[in-house]
Amino acid sequence: MRVLLVEDDPMIGEAIQVALKDASYAADWVRSGLTALGALKGQHYDLVLLDLGLPGKDGLDVLRSLRAADNPVPLLIISARDGLDDRLQGLDGGADDYVLKPFQMAELLARMRAVLRRKSGHAAPVLGNGVVSLDPTTRQAQVRDEAPVQLSGREFALLQALLIRPGAILSRSELEDRIYGWGEEVESNAVEYLIHAIRRKLGADVIKNVRGVGWMVSKPV
Numbered sequence: 666m667r668v669l670l671v672e673d674d675p676m677i678g679e680a681i682q683v684a685l686k687d688a689s690y691a692a693d694w695v696r697s698g699l700t701a702l703g704a705l706k707g708q709h710y711d712l713v714l715l716d717l718g719l720p721g722k723d724g725l726d727v728l729r730s731l732r733a734a735d736n737p738v739p740l741l742i743i744s745a746r747d748g749l750d751d752r753l754q755g756l757d758g759g760a761d762d763y764v765l766k767p768f769q770m771a772e773l774l775a776r777m778r779a780v781l782r783r784k785s786g787h788a789a790p791v792l793g794n795g796v797v798s799l800d801p802t803t804r805q806a807q808v809r810d811e812a813p814v815q816l817s818g819r820e821f822a823l824l825q826a827l828l829i830r831p832g833a834i835l836s837r838s839e840l841e842d843r844i845y846g847w848g849e850e851v852e853s854n855a856v857e858y859l860i861h862a863i864r865r866k867l868g869a870d871v872i873k874n875v876r877g878v879g880w881m882v883s884k885p886v
């Protein structure tokens with residue numbers, strides 16, 4: 666999953682970006698409101714983390730512009746502004762959650778998972794299609810009632826991208842988009858390599874290849 670982090674404080678931004686990558690998100694980091702809006706025009710994001718005090722265009726203005734343009738991207742405000750007014754403006758302005766700084770990274774990641782779950786219409790924290798299930802908190806995958814298997818961060822990110830919409834075919838570039846952020850070098854056969862690794866762990870039939878188009882996991886029956 667690809668996350669846009671909008672944060673002008675270099676230390677906080679760095680810490681959050683590292684934590685996001687450790688948690689297997691593809692994370693792009695921008696430092697101003699205008700850059701954020703530009704990035705959101707050019708790229709699909711699964712979630713936005715938005716600071717409020719930003720140079721130039723304020724975080725609340727960014728939020729307003731996004732929602733006025735009918736962009737439904739899940740968005741969490743991350744701010745040290747703890748006044749009731751700020752929180753109300755943020756939430757009523759279309760944010761899905763409001764996380765007060767300073768926060769523990771584990772809580773931010775849990776709140777992100779909660780928002781993503783609600784937005785995708787999945788009530789259960791574990792994704793699945795009846796054949797394979799995937800737990801976002803542990804990155805363990807399980808095929809039917811076999812023993813759970815640990816996936817690497819990128820194996821997890823790839824399988825998660827497919828399991829969010831079983832039956833939908835994702836192309837190589839769509840998968841790369843969800844696994845790699847800006848500036849991360851993508852080897853030309855990286856997607857095939859990851860799929861090969863997942864199949865070796867979980868069995869060949871877990872991910873289906875649709876020749877010339879991409880890959881999918883089957884719909885639940």
Ligand code: CA
Pocket residue numbers: 672673674716717718719
């Ligand atoms: Ca700030």
